[in-house]
Amino acid sequence: MKKFLIAAAAACLCTSSAMAQDADEPWKESPFHCKPGETYVMNVMVSGVEYWYPVYEMFKQAAHQFGCETKYTGTPDYDVNKQIASFQQVLAQKPAGILLHPMNPDPFIEPINEAIKQGTAVVTFAADSPNSNRTSYITSDNLREGSVAADEIAKATGGKGEYAVLENPGQDNHDRRVSSFIARMKEKYPDMKLVGRAATNQDPSKAYQAVLSLAQAHPDLSAVFMPEASSAIGAAQAAQELGGKIKIVNVDVNAKVLDMIKAGQITAAIDPNQGAQGYYGFILLWLAAHPQLIDPMNDYKSAGFNPMGIPLLDNGYAVVTKDNADDFYWDKYLKRRGTKGIDG
Known part of the structure; x- marks a missing residue:
């Protein structure tokens, strides 16, 4: 097809x-x-x-x-x-x-x-x-994105430790990412333990509070995954305030997420094409x-x-890290194309 x-x-x-x-x-x-x-x-x-x-x-x-x-x-x-x-x-x-x-x-x-x-x-x-x-x-492929996110977290933590998930229940593509992420962790990385899940519904403030609460309840928390970009901003801010040891991996990017990836505050993002x-x-x-x-x-x-x-047509994805983050900025993309964006 x-x-x-x-x-x-x-x-x-x-x-x-x-x-x-x-x-x-x-x-x-x-x-x-x-x-x-x-x-x-x-x-x-x-x-x-x-x-x-x-x-x-x-x-x-x-x-x-x-x-x-x-x-x-x-x-x-x-x-x-x-x-x-x-x-x-x-x-x-x-x-x-x-x-x-x-x-x-x-x-x-x-x-x-x-x-x-x-x-x-x-x-x-x-x-x-x-x-x-x-x-x-x-x-x-939302299922593949969740699996790849699990691989990125395992790579960053050495495949050991406690992790949590921030989610947005009810949105089909987000639910798929979360379910495949957890399934991949259970199957491939048995030394990693799921210790908490919180519904943040794409709200950075809720994500910030959720990570603080999760870390307080689980002092050995080493990683948090979320299926979208907005929650990643709040989660990464909380992780930094807690000493920067908690690895953050999410799906989707925006300018703020890209800045945080380049600063080392977010480990990686899985970005649909x-x-x-x-x-x-x-x-x-x-x-x-x-x-x-x-x-x-x-x-x-x-x-x-x-x-x-x-x-179903799969449009592909990319793993965004410090090495390639510069290629994903919206303003740079528009400048390259010589257009004005939504209204241009």
């Missing part, structure tokens, strides 16, 4: 270049081009989180290469009902497709299905609503919105499903 997608993407880009030579009526030359006004939307929870920015940057680039328009939408609050409301507001504008990060899987089943009935394609990314009718799902997630996410979404271009030898016509569906 991945080879098919990459081949399709290459074909799309080639035809887009060819169409640029005939600016009068480009859609007569190839179907791989948007009609005037054709719009694709990215919808997220907690819209101010830096993680989304490079995803949207490459979503936007792919869309512009197809001659499409884009919008970035969501809610600034950690509230599934507010995200659903923002999704429905976008849907009322009848976009061609929505690339969606659903905060929770089940509450989005009905909104996604209604969107598809209306004729708006939906592809999920980074978190899924697997029981909905969304056409495709693109993400890094956000740009690829956005670029391939758009291509999946565009194809989902144009299923008439795909005619596979299967039962899609009689069964009534979108022939394009790709159940």
Whole structure:
């Protein structure tokens, strides 16, 4: 499936270049081009989180290469009902497709299905609503990320000691990272003992207090893992105040996390390949919105499903340490690209 997608993407880009030579009526030359006004939307929870920015940057680039328009939408609050409301507001504008990060899987089943009935394609990314009718799902391998985080902590501690987990229960991709992290520890590093778990819900202040409390209850605490970046900031601050012996490993990065990695306050971060997630996410979404271009030898016509569906596409990840942290700063990335970010 991945080879098919990459081949399709290459074909799309080639035809887009060819169409640029005939600016009068480009859609007569190839179907791989948007009609005037054709719009694709990215919808997220907690819209101010830096993680989304490079995803949207490459979503936007792919869309512009197809001659499409884009919008970035969501809610600034950690509230599934507010995200659903923002999704429905976008849907009322009848976009061609929505690339969606659903905060929770089940509450989005009905909104996604209604969107598809209306004729708006939906592809999920980074978190899924697997029981909905969304056409495709693109993400890094959350289970692999948790396992790699366990390996990084074991490397930093010599595979011995006590560890704790800060988590965000209910968010599907975070739950997967935590469960695989703990499973890897139990399987591969029997000399490491889980001594505590705390729900910090992406709140740095809660993470700070949680690490202080965990360390007080367990003086030999040597490492803490969390499945996102915001909690890592508070956790690392507490670890430093406790003498800097507690190793911090998390998933995702932002400028503050990168600064703390370079300063040695965070050991490592596992970062999904956000740009690829956005670029391939758009291509999946565009194809989902144009299923008439795909005619596979299967039962899609009689069964009534979108022939394009790709159940899962892995966009990859990177392990961020002191050695490569400079490559992950958002401002440096924008400067290199010569763009202005979300609004540019």
